[in-house]
Amino acid sequence: AQSVAQPEDQVNVAEGNPLTVKCTYSVSGNPYLFWYVQYPNRGLQFLLKYITGDNLVKGSYGFEAEFNKSQTSFHLKKPSALVSDSALYFCAVRDLNAGNNRKLIWGLGTSLAVNP
Amino acid sequence: EAEVAQSPRYKITEKSQAVAFWCDPISGHATLYWYRQILGQGPELLVQFQDESVVDDSQLPKDRFSAERLKGVDSTLKIQPAELGDSAMYLCASSLGAGNEQFFGPGTRLTVL
Numbered sequence: 001a002q003s004v005a006q007p008e009d010q011v012n013v014a015e016g017n018p019l020t021v022k023c024t025y026s027v028s029g030n031p032y033l034f035w036y037v038q039y040p041n042r043g044l045q046f047l048l049k050y051i052t053g054d055n056l057v058k059g060s061y062g063f064e065a066e067f068n069k070s071q072t073s074f075h076l077k078k079p080s081a082l083v084s085d086s087a088l089y090f091c092a093v094r095d096l097n098a099g100n101n102r103k104l105i106w107g108l109g110t111s112l113a114v115n116p
Numbered sequence: 117e118a119e120v121a122q123s124p125r126y127k128i129t130e131k132s133q134a135v136a137f138w139c140d141p142i143s144g145h146a147t148l149y150w151y152r153q154i155l156g157q158g159p160e161l162l163v164q165f166q167d168e169s170v171v172d173d174s175q176l177p178k179d180r181f182s183a184e185r186l187k188g189v190d191s192t193l194k195i196q197p198a199e200l201g202d203s204a205m206y207l208c209a210s211s212l213g214a215g216n217e218q219f220f221g222p223g224t225r226l227t228v229l
Contacts, residue, residue, distance in 0.1 A: 034217060043120075043207055043220035044159065090158055094215065103172055104218070106158035 141210030
């Protein structure tokens with residue numbers, strides 16, 4: 001069965017330190033992988049995606065993510081965290097082998113708190 | 117920058133009443149999605165349109181929820197009658213196609229009393 005796991009409900013990091021938000025997935029075929037961010041009382045915003053090619057993907061606001069096929073992971077990273085990065089982060093995956101039913105499978109979200 | 121528009125932003129209603137939400141996707145986006153999000157949880161897909169056709173409504177409670185996208189552009193999601201458990205954020209998103217990244221509107225926060 002297709003699934004996405006975000007093993008940490010909450011991540012706390014000090015401003016200026018590197019941050020990592022973890023995501024692992026399980027699909028039967030090749031994945032499309034996405035990260036979205038949700039600021040308080042706001043809709044979701046697209047951050048970045050992996051489809052094919054370079055395993056390191058760069059996205060908005062200085063975020064990047066590394067696709068690791070052997071570990072079936074797609075961790076979100078940023079070299080230096082900002083207080084304004086505090087938000088809820090969602091990982092999502094689409095199974096390219098799912099035919100016409102290309103529904104996005106969402107993780108449960110990780111709350112990131114960046115402390116001044 | 118093009119955005120997905122939703123209205124109203126907030127809706128308070130009493131149970132058993134009817135409510136309707138409207139969504140205008142980014143121009144040219146063929147795929148439109150309605151999601152329900154409970155506070156602190158991930159979004160749950162209610163219905164997905166490709167142009168004017170429904171391609172996935174497996175999680176839509178069809179006894180009370182309905183959705184339409186008559187001309188393949190804007191869309192309406194209706195709940196009749198509303199129940200207490202329907203209180204949530206209702207998000208609309210659109211994408212160029214089903215495999216592309218989705219762009220979300222600001223959402224409608226529904227409170228059912």
